[in-house]
Amino acid sequence: MINFNKILFSSILVSGSLISISALSWMSAWIGLEMNLLALIPLMKSSKNKLSTEASIKYFMVQAMASSSLLFSVILSCEPNFAELCSYPAPLLISNLALLLKMGAAPVHFWLPEVVSGLSWNLVFIVLTWQKVAPMILMSYCMNSTFLLSSAIILSSLVSGIMGMNQTCLRKIMAFSSINHVGWMLATLFSSLNLWFFYFVTYSIMNMSILAMFKKLQVFYFSQLNKMMSFNKNLKMFFMLNFLSLGGLPPFVGFLPKWFTINFLVYSNFLALGFILILITLITLFFYVRLALASFTLSATESLINLQTKNFNLKQFFFSTSVLLSLPMSFALSSML
Numbered sequence: 495m496i497n498f499n500k501i502l503f504s505s506i507l508v509s510g511s512l513i514s515i516s517a518l519s520w521m522s523a524w525i526g527l528e529m530n531l532l533a534l535i536p537l538m539k540s541s542k543n544k545l546s547t548e549a550s551i552k553y554f555m556v557q558a559m560a561s562s563s564l565l566f567s568v569i570l571s572c573e574p575n576f577a578e579l580c581s582y583p584a585p586l587l588i589s590n591l592a593l594l595l596k597m598g599a600a601p602v603h604f605w606l607p608e609v610v611s612g613l614s615w616n617l618v619f620i621v622l623t624w625q626k627v628a629p630m631i632l633m634s635y636c637m638n639s640t641f642l643l644s645s646a647i648i649l650s651s652l653v654s655g656i657m658g659m660n661q662t663c664l665r666k667i668m669a670f671s672s673i674n675h676v677g678w679m680l681a682t683l684f685s686s687l688n689l690w691f692f693y694f695v696t697y698s699i700m701n702m703s704i705l706a707m708f709k710k711l712q713v714f715y716f717s718q719l720n721k722m723m724s725f726n727k728n729l730k731m732f733f734m735l736n737f738l739s740l741g742g743l744p745p746f747v748g749f750l751p752k753w754f755t756i757n758f759l760v761y762s763n764f765l766a767l768g769f770i771l772i773l774i775t776l777i778t779l780f781f782y783v784r785l786a787l788a789s790f791t792l793s794a795t796e797s798l799i800n801l802q803t804k805n806f807n808l809k810q811f812f813f814s815t816s817v818l819l820s821l822p823m824s825f826a827l828s829s830m831l
Contacts, residue, residue, distance in 0.1 A: 499536065506533035507624075514628035520568040523632055524561065527596070530628060531557045538617055545612030553621075556595065556605040563592035590633065590642055597629040598669075599676045600649035607657075610669040615709035618665055622672040623698045626679075630690065634683045643680060644767055648774070650677030655777030659784075662716040664708060667781065668701070671740060674778045678755055681771065685758040693751035700740050700748055707733055719785065734786040741782035742775060 510529030517523040531554070538550035567588035591602065598606035610618050637643055650673050658670035675697050682690040708714075711722050722730070739746035744753075752775070759768035 503533045503536050506530075507537070507620075511624065511628040515631050520564075523628075524565055524568070527561055527564070527628060530625070531561065534620070534625070537620075538613060540614060543612065543614060546614075549609045549612030552605060553609045556609075560592045560595040563595070564589055567592065586636055586638060587642065589636060590639060593629045593633045594646055597626045597633075597676055598673060599646050599680065600653040600673060601646070603650065603653060603673050606673060607666040607669040611663055611665045613665070615665075615705045618668060619701060619705045622668060623694075623701060626672075626676065627694070630679060630683070630694075631687070633680070634687060634690070637683060643683070644764075647677045647680050647767065648770055650674060650680070651771055651774040651778065655774055655780075658778065658781045661781075664714055664716060664719075667716075667785070668705070671778070671782075672701075678752060678771070681759065681767065682751075682755050684762060684764065685755075689751075689754060689758065693755065696747060696751050697740075700736060704733075704736050704740070716785070737782045737786045741779040743779060743782075 507530055510526045510531075510533060513526030513529065514523045515526075517526060535550050535554055538546055538553065540546040567585040570588070571585040595602040606621075610621060613621065654670040654674035654677070658667055658674075661667045661670065675693075679690055679693050679697070682693050713719065713722050735746065739748035742748045742752040756768050756772065759765070759771075
């Protein structure tokens with residue numbers, strides 16, 4: 495049965511982000527962000543999930559605060575155009591902090607794990623990917639403060655690595671993973687939107703392959719990883735390799751955008767920032783390996799009762815093995831550099 499309400503609000507959600515991206519003034523961008531926000535709230539509300547109401551209220555309060563701060567900074571500068579705002583230090587600082595709050599980057603990341611933990615996997619994917627497009631592109635228009643952006647990059651990578659190690663809820667783990675990748679995507683904005691787009695698309699594909707399988711098997715907690723896909727060990731191994739790709743471990747495809755980002759940071763004399771990002775990535779890689787090895791170990795207990803015996807179609811198998819299918823592309827691109 496077709497749900498016309500979801501189709502309506504989903505189209506408004508996409509349209510709001512596209513309006514913000516293509517806007518010629520801050521007022522038009524703000525209107526697009528508000529359309530995007532108000533369209534996502536009805537999608538969050540679900541009668542099957544009791545935590546969805548709490549998550550939607552939290553999301554609305556945080557996003558409304560960020561939108562009002564962004565509007566206040568535009569009014570404070572008294573200049574509606576993108577270029578004019580960069581000449582005013584105080585409004586520029588407020589607008590950058592508002593956009594960081596909207597995308598869930600540190601140090602204003604506190605809302606993202608709590609909101610994501612109460613959503614379905616479909617909504618988790620939307621919040622962790624599509625909802626970051628408009629704020630990041632708007633950030634690229636007014637990023638004169640290198641110190642603020644560098645601080646947000648380092649804090650996003652550090653906070654996500656430390657706080658992600660002690661989590662057992664997979665939705666919160668994916669939220670802290672998103673905060674980590676937001677730091678890397680902000681670093682790509684020092685280069686160009688082309689590098690950011692490549693990183694974003696690669697991250698979205700890896701995220702989709704993981705969240706689609708979690709949705710298929712209804713897995714929400716770390717303890718359930720041992721028992722998932724017990725009927726197909728090969729598929730289980732291929733799926734767990736997606737976590738290593740998400741952590742940026744070579745030679746998987748997740749290593750490519752990080753490699754390009756580090757390459758640009760070195761050539762642009764951001765040596766300290768690149769070195770710190772590489773060190774902090776080892777922390778985040780720890781809980782990715784922890785997720786993967788939890789099901790690889792021989793001592794893992796697998797229940798023989800209520801085994802998941804669902805059939806997998808070709809699309810789900812392709813998503814679960816995406817990291818292996820991308821290896822030829824990784825070697826081809828590495829040989830070109």
